[in-house]
Amino acid sequence: MFIRAFRRCALFVLACGAGFPVAAQDTAEEIVVSASRREQRVFDAPAAVNTLDAEAIRAAGPRVNLSEPLVRLPGVQALERQNYAQDLQLSIRGFGARSTFGVRGVRILVDGIPATMPDGQGQVSAIDLAGAERIEVLRGPLAQLYGNAAGGVLQVTTALGGPDRIEAGLDRARSDTQRLGLRLLGETEGFQGAASLSRFTTDGWREHSAAERTLFNAKLRFEVGPSSRLTLTGNVFEQPHAQDPGGLTRAEYGSDRRGAAPLNLAQDARKSVRQRQAGLLFEHALDGSRSIGARLYFGQRDLFQALAIPLAAQLSPTSAGGIVDLERDYGGLGLQYMRRGLHGGTADFVAGVELDGMRERRRGYLNDGGRRGALKRDEDDTVWNADVYAQLTWRFAASWTALAGVRHSTVRFDVDDRYIAAGNPDDSGDVRYRATNPVLGLTYHAGDTLNLYANFGRGFETPSFTELAYRSDGPGLNFALDPARSRHWEVGAKFRPGAGHALDLAFFIIETDDELVVESNAGGRTTYRNAARTERKGMELAYRRPLGRAWRMDLAWTELDARFAGGDSDGNRLPGTPSRQIYAGVMWQPNQAGALSGLTAAVEAVHVGRIYVDDANTDAASAHTRYNARLELRKSYSRWSLATYARLDNLGDKRYAGSVIVNQSAGRYFEPAPGRSWSIGLIAELRR
Numbered sequence: 001m002f003i004r005a006f007r008r009c010a011l012f013v014l015a016c017g018a019g020f021p022v023a024a025q026d027t028a029e030e031i032v033v034s035a036s037r038r039e040q041r042v043f044d045a046p047a048a049v050n051t052l053d054a055e056a057i058r059a060a061g062p063r064v065n066l067s068e069p070l071v072r073l074p075g076v077q078a079l080e081r082q083n084y085a086q087d088l089q090l091s092i093r094g095f096g097a098r099s100t101f102g103v104r105g106v107r108i109l110v111d112g113i114p115a116t117m118p119d120g121q122g123q124v125s126a127i128d129l130a131g132a133e134r135i136e137v138l139r140g141p142l143a144q145l146y147g148n149a150a151g152g153v154l155q156v157t158t159a160l161g162g163p164d165r166i167e168a169g170l171d172r173a174r175s176d177t178q179r180l181g182l183r184l185l186g187e188t189e190g191f192q193g194a195a196s197l198s199r200f201t202t203d204g205w206r207e208h209s210a211a212e213r214t215l216f217n218a219k220l221r222f223e224v225g226p227s228s229r230l231t232l233t234g235n236v237f238e239q240p241h242a243q244d245p246g247g248l249t250r251a252e253y254g255s256d257r258r259g260a261a262p263l264n265l266a267q268d269a270r271k272s273v274r275q276r277q278a279g280l281l282f283e284h285a286l287d288g289s290r291s292i293g294a295r296l297y298f299g300q301r302d303l304f305q306a307l308a309i310p311l312a313a314q315l316s317p318t319s320a321g322g323i324v325d326l327e328r329d330y331g332g333l334g335l336q337y338m339r340r341g342l343h344g345g346t347a348d349f350v351a352g353v354e355l356d357g358m359r360e361r362r363r364g365y366l367n368d369g370g371r372r373g374a375l376k377r378d379e380d381d382t383v384w385n386a387d388v389y390a391q392l393t394w395r396f397a398a399s400w401t402a403l404a405g406v407r408h409s410t411v412r413f414d415v416d417d418r419y420i421a422a423g424n425p426d427d428s429g430d431v432r433y434r435a436t437n438p439v440l441g442l443t444y445h446a447g448d449t450l451n452l453y454a455n456f457g458r459g460f461e462t463p464s465f466t467e468l469a470y471r472s473d474g475p476g477l478n479f480a481l482d483p484a485r486s487r488h489w490e491v492g493a494k495f496r497p498g499a500g501h502a503l504d505l506a507f508f509i510i511e512t513d514d515e516l517v518v519e520s521n522a523g524g525r526t527t528y529r530n531a532a533r534t535e536r537k538g539m540e541l542a543y544r545r546p547l548g549r550a551w552r553m554d555l556a557w558t559e560l561d562a563r564f565a566g567g568d569s570d571g572n573r574l575p576g577t578p579s580r581q582i583y584a585g586v587m588w589q590p591n592q593a594g595a596l597s598g599l600t601a602a603v604e605a606v607h608v609g610r611i612y613v614d615d616a617n618t619d620a621a622s623a624h625t626r627y628n629a630r631l632e633l634r635k636s637y638s639r640w641s642l643a644t645y646a647r648l649d650n651l652g653d654k655r656y657a658g659s660v661i662v663n664q665s666a667g668r669y670f671e672p673a674p675g676r677s678w679s680i681g682l683i684a685e686l687r688r
Contacts, residue, residue, distance in 0.1 A: 095151020120149030141457025161192030268370025317423025322367025
């Protein structure tokens with residue numbers, strides 16, 4: 001597969017490159033920060049990193065789920081589950097594909113504040129897509145410098161300041177889905193601010209999948225003197241009701257794709273969440289070449305979840321019940337020092353320290369038809385990390401740049417069991433994981449339009465508290481789990497032959513020892529184990545070019561061969577990882593006055609390869625290709641601007657599984673996606 005992908009890609013590049021004029025690089029290219037922790041162009045970043053701007057995010061849909069825009073980026077799989085009680089399934093180069101809820105294996109940051117907890121578990125439901133200015137995804141070895149569970153890094157930056165304006169939006173879609181949004185932005189001398197409020201409701205495409213959410217975001221920035229600035233962020237996320245339809249068996253998937261699992265109905269499986277978070281970022285320039293930065297954040301998250309577990313199975317003395325009641329406090333701080341222009345202006349250096357902590361009060365109760373019963377679990381869970389990192393970039397020759405970095409991480413878990421009863425002993429304990437991970441890179445600047453790079457790095461991923469929670473051979477936490485340790489190799493090229501043209505290509509190999517994989521998944525409870533070894537090989541291509549004056553083409557192509565290497569599943573594909581994903585879009589935007597001014601039309605195709613559902617590869621969600629179309633019209637009237645859009649997804653009414661539940665022991669693997677779907681929207685903006 002790997003060789004075939006290389007040949008196909010080489011032919012594609014040659015075919016496309018034949019029509020490229022060689023010209024100066026596009027100076028308006030997007031800016032990224034994740035590769036070197038400082039602003040630089042995507043072309044200059046020595047890593048596989050891509051971005052989406054606000055226009056691309058808005059064009060992807062009603063801005064409810066990250067799966068809408070992320071399908072446009074290579075190397076990223078964001079599988080829509082049609083289940084707001086479990087969130088979407090996000091993975092980068094196969095890291096995170098095992099997750100049954102939440103996000104694993106990917107570090108998430110929003111406006112510089114971590115949305116991933118110290119144990120490696122993250123959440124994306126509280127991200128305000130309507131206010132997002134940029135989404136940035138870093139893949140490959142350099143992501144390892146972000147610490148535990150950094151199979152990739154996803155950074156979201158929200159808009160701030162600009163001309164004073166107020167924006168109101170309404171989106172409507174199938175299944176009585178609606179999103180209302182209000183956003184305020186403005187700035188004065190020394191101050192920029194933004195605030196947004198949105199309300200989302202849906203009856204759900206599937207039975208027992210209704211949900212409602214309210215999201216508030218605020219971001220304020222103050223210039224504190226000529227060389228310092230302070231940024232304050234705040235976020236409130238309320239999800240009082242989200243039903244869980246569960247997965248379907250192969251037979252149910254074929255007969256009633258919109259149905260819910262019977263046990264999920266009988267036990268009224270559902271989830272409610274309330275989260276509050278605040279953050280502070282401080283930046284200070286010591287002089288023209290030296291700067292320091294600091295971040296401080298804290299938050300609270302309360303969760304109530306009713307799981308689909310038979311009542312009889314909950315009566316065991318070692319059972320934790322079928323209802324989860326969780327109270328979480330979390331926070332952290334970070335300090336960073338940056339020095340530019342070392343060694344005669346040829347080197348940049350950055351170093352920092354990060355401390356993060358999380359404390360949970362976790363209780364479990366019997367779930368009797370959706371009603372809370374007797375107490376079955378009561379414990380205090382604490383996890384913290386202490387990390388230090390350093391990174392040096394040195395342009396040691398006119399055409400060569402070297403990069404070296406290292407990060408040392410310590411992650412400690414502590415459990416204080418408060419529920420001790422007959423047949424249920426004290427499950428208290430603690431475990432500590434440590435790792436030192438280096439990264440090395442080399443970039444060859446072949447000219448003003450071509451960069452070639454190669455990177456190597458080591459990474460590690462500890463189990464999360466959710467993965468430590470249960471074991472298959474008796475009571476107690478699964479402290480026998482080891483962290484997964486990986487080795488990443490990557491080579492890539494970036495080509496910018498002219499304005500509006502961009503081609504990014506990367507090949508990678510990843511070897512992982514003790515990969516964390518799902519052992520069993522039943523009744524909302526998942527146990528994990530360490531696999532002997534896994535291997536990932538793949539190719540990623542991002543390509544953009546204008547087609548005449550009014551047309552543009554975008555392509556994102558991913559090939560991923562992720563397999564077990566050893567053990568009972570030797571040679572099998574890692575479940576949850578599609579072997580191929582391709583996005584292709586063509587947009588028409590006539591630049592003329594009159595009736596067609598402000599008009600945009602686009603069509604796109606999305607292909608997702610086969611996704612196996614278990615380690616044994618006994619079944620799979622079939623490969624599929626779906627087609628979408630979009631029409632948008634923007635008009636300005638004095639201080640007002642109006643944008644309306646209409647979108648049709650899955651034009652061919654293709655039947656396919658949006659995602660799978662890995663290793664679901666009852667065979668309920670499949671989470672079906674909707675057929676032909678529509679959405680419409682209106683955004684009105686008033687400028688002062």
